[in-house]
Amino acid sequence: MKSSTRSCKVGAGRVFALSIAAGLLAGAVLATMNLLIVNPYIEPMAELYFDLLLEEGIMDEDEFDAMLQSLYSWQVAFPLAIGPAAGALVAGAYIKIRKEAFKVALAVAGAAWLSLYVMPVLKYPYSPDALFIPEATGAYMTLFAAYSAASGLAALGSAIALARTGKKNWHIGAAGVYLAIVAGLFFAFPSLPETEIVPLSMLGAWRSASAAAMTALWFTLGIVAGVLLERKNGAGRGI
Template structure:
């Protein structure tokens, strides 16, 4: 693939990421922010009963965080991840099977959602404010990104193994072996890596569940929208439709006129 095509895919990926970010922003504002507000209210209520808690200076207001701050973070993330995904798509196109450009975009989005977010999320799910010990944030962050890196590497290894086994086992059984191997390796990582459970006993289980579902919904919206939009744009670039010919009636009339 030449550099001009890669550049065009990069631009389209960033545009698709922006579109995905807009929809994810809507989901985050409608589903995520009310749960964040409820978690902050819980934290403030418990802090008010503490003897050693002083008044904290609010550097950035909550209203600004939930509007302009949220929009900036989600949209910048959408554009940057869209560009990164477009570069990965340029490398993967034609190397993962005989898929159309649109199907490759959908496949890449699904695998990336699973490896980059769902697998780490199931081991170390997102927590709202007031959940977690501030002194362990470094450990929790390290473990989360370690799980993410392992998941991505295992997904790449599963694809490589599947492609190498395809000539002997066929595409179907090679895919089954790759998926099973990925699942077993992820299960071992779940067992070997330490777990973290710092949810207060009196914290609302319903609120915690709703927050985690909303976090998952944001990522699903982001990756699904990107896959659909970028797949459409990539298809138009890489497999454009042939130019339409004149209508059959007009062609026949012109042929008859020239014959006269």
């Protein structure tokens, strides 16, 4: 009995290790894409805000440069933090289900992408005002984080509730319940004004690049974690 328990713990540890490793790789992919396709839009946008912030006395040149460097650092640090956390999420789901590792990893990553990125960004599109105007930063980040948390909890709660019914196609019902809840959230949460400083062409290109990078994060995680967990199962069944 003790041997079985120990084996289970060791197996679960390997699941977390492999999933977190996949998360680190996915985070590195996001950080690289930020550097290559997202950051090139940051400097031109910063130039648009620089004179405005100086004229209004919101910050001086040194403060603006420090803020810009902090933003560049965040574009690397955030992916390397969120990747392992996302990997742990995949590991927890797989340990609970204990079968079809690749499908579970891809499904969890896809659900997280939808509930933690797509739905929040539909309500609160990435805002350059939030990057460069301190007052806008606080309002945007608070609402985006709250909406993401509500959307994620709605997805998790829907999945757990419908899975307990034991029905064959419970996931379809869970998706329907989630979409109904998130539609209500969309109208319940306040809206934020769109930027009037950045041209629409630049704004759209920046948001598209950011969307590609975030999508790469989640699906790299799902695919790599799924492959690693399937290979683990091939080497030794069960956890």
